[in-house]
Amino acid sequence: MPATFWIETLGCPKNQVDSDKLAGSMLAGGYEPAAGPGEADVVVVNTCAFIEPARAESVDAILALSDGRREGARLVVTGCLAARAGEELAAELPEVDVVADVGVPVEVALRPLRGARPRWRPRGGEMVPALDLLEMPRRPSEAPWAYVKVAEGCDRRCGFCAIPGFRGPQRSRPLGAILDEVDALGAREVVLVAQDLASYGKDRAVRRAPGDASAGGAAGIVELVEAVATRADRVRLLYLYPSSLTDELVDTICATGVPYFDLSLQHVSGSLLRRMRRVGDADRFLRRIEQIREQAPDAAMRSSFILGYPGETEEDHDELLSFLERAELDWAGFFTYSEEPGTYAASLPDAVPAELALERLRECAEIQDAITARRRADLVGDVVEVLVDAPGVGRSHREAPEIDGIVRLPQSVVPGRLVTVEIVAAEGPDLVAEVREDDEAGGRAPRVALRAAPASRGAR
Numbered sequence: 001m002p003a004t005f006w007i008e009t010l011g012c013p014k015n016q017v018d019s020d021k022l023a024g025s026m027l028a029g030g031y032e033p034a035a036g037p038g039e040a041d042v043v044v045v046n047t048c049a050f051i052e053p054a055r056a057e058s059v060d061a062i063l064a065l066s067d068g069r070r071e072g073a074r075l076v077v078t079g080c081l082a083a084r085a086g087e088e089l090a091a092e093l094p095e096v097d098v099v100a101d102v103g104v105p106v107e108v109a110l111r112p113l114r115g116a117r118p119r120w121r122p123r124g125g126e127m128v129p130a131l132d133l134l135e136m137p138r139r140p141s142e143a144p145w146a147y148v149k150v151a152e153g154c155d156r157r158c159g160f161c162a163i164p165g166f167r168g169p170q171r172s173r174p175l176g177a178i179l180d181e182v183d184a185l186g187a188r189e190v191v192l193v194a195q196d197l198a199s200y201g202k203d204r205a206v207r208r209a210p211g212d213a214s215a216g217g218a219a220g221i222v223e224l225v226e227a228v229a230t231r232a233d234r235v236r237l238l239y240l241y242p243s244s245l246t247d248e249l250v251d252t253i254c255a256t257g258v259p260y261f262d263l264s265l266q267h268v269s270g271s272l273l274r275r276m277r278r279v280g281d282a283d284r285f286l287r288r289i290e291q292i293r294e295q296a297p298d299a300a301m302r303s304s305f306i307l308g309y310p311g312e313t314e315e316d317h318d319e320l321l322s323f324l325e326r327a328e329l330d331w332a333g334f335f336t337y338s339e340e341p342g343t344y345a346a347s348l349p350d351a352v353p354a355e356l357a358l359e360r361l362r363e364c365a366e367i368q369d370a371i372t373a374r375r376r377a378d379l380v381g382d383v384v385e386v387l388v389d390a391p392g393v394g395r396s397h398r399e400a401p402e403i404d405g406i407v408r409l410p411q412s413v414v415p416g417r418l419v420t421v422e423i424v425a426a427e428g429p430d431l432v433a434e435v436r437e438d439d440e441a442g443g444r445a446p447r448v449a450l451r452a453a454p455a456s457r458g459a460r
Contacts, residue, residue, distance in 0.1 A: 004039065
């Protein structure tokens with residue numbers, strides 16, 4: 001009887017993609033999925049280590065799954081925590097049988113070693129994992145949508161972020177490999193993710209030899225979005241640095257029919273952003289949001305913000321509160337600052353007490369919750385197209401899967417279909433809709449054809 005496996009995924013959508021590829025490697029290695037962690041021969045924990053609460057959650061999950069595994073089952077830890085603190089994990093958690101490097105398939109990590117094998121190999125002047133999980137195949141998507149990771153690592157050095165230290169510099173995938181994965185997944189909505197999505201392809205353009213016209217050799221984010229839009233009904237982008245959001249990229253996103261902008265702002269005080277090693281300020285962000293809404297009045301806006309970063313003053317906080325009221329974002333997430341060893345911010349003075357940071361977070365959340373509820377209520381009476389994710393659950397272009405609200409539908413509507421509905425009520429972040437029987441969409445063509453980009457509107 002084949003050995004079985006179970007994968008527990010923590011953290012962000014990028015980790016979910018990694019887990020999908022880990023599962024693919026396990027299936028290719030002869031394993032079969034188990035019905036639950038207590039029935040598996042191999043239990044894998046794909047961990048998160050972005051901030052301290054995520055690390056604590058990962059350790060708790062490791063211990064809980066260890067306690068619940070059956071006798072003889074092996075426990076494997078992979079993901080960001082394994083990359084960031086692998087030796088510490090192995091030393092302090094005897095429950096763990098294998099700590100697998102990021103980028104190494106679990107099935108490979110479990111094999112008995114036969115001599116030395118290289119963990120890294122050179123590529124284009126840098127070292128990358130010898131067995132690159134990023135390029136491993138995945139099973140077709142079981143949902144009508146799927147995340148697709150287009151790059152690994154990050155070249156930025158934001159003051160609060162430790163990711164470049166353990167995920168490495170950006171490594172963009174070839175365009176052809178991404179499109180092959182999109183085709184194999186068969187999803188109607190493709191959600192593109194990366195640590196620095198808008199910088200997709202920049203590293204490949206630098207490495208490409210003169211005259212090299214290999215497929216995807218220097219494709220950028222615009223070319224990627226346009227290409228994916230010919231293969232899926234919807235293309236959604238998560239995690240865009242505002243400084244990389246060009247006019248051309250805005251035009252391309254709007255042209256796909258999914259004007260959804262997830263802008264990673266983190267704060268709006270210009271002086272505090274400089275301490276974060278980022279650029280921008282409230283006025284610049286507001287101008288960009290206004291310009292997008294002028295171009296696409298039904299555009300949806302999401303962002304995230306850090307409260308309590310070292311040196312954050314009451315004036316900085318008041319500026320953020322004012323921004324939230326003026327920007328009227330559809331969605332926003334708020335997090336208190338977490339000091340990460342090895343980051344620039346860890347050495348900064350003027351720490352903000354945890355209690356004060358939490359109080360500021362609550363103030364922001366209270367304002368944003370009211371704005372979100374109001375913007376959702378304003379949609380009552382609108383006719384929109386939704387993708388049916390599951391019985392009774394759909395999403396329009398305004399809702400990203402797993403992180404935003406949903407559109408509640410009659411249970412009878414078939415999952416996987418695109419249907420036209422009328423919004424009849426709002427319940428906090430969620431909407432309630434009735435299906436218009438005279439207009440149901442099908443097919444696989446993009447809902448809106450790409451249009452030519454308008455003339456440049458100048459520097460922003």
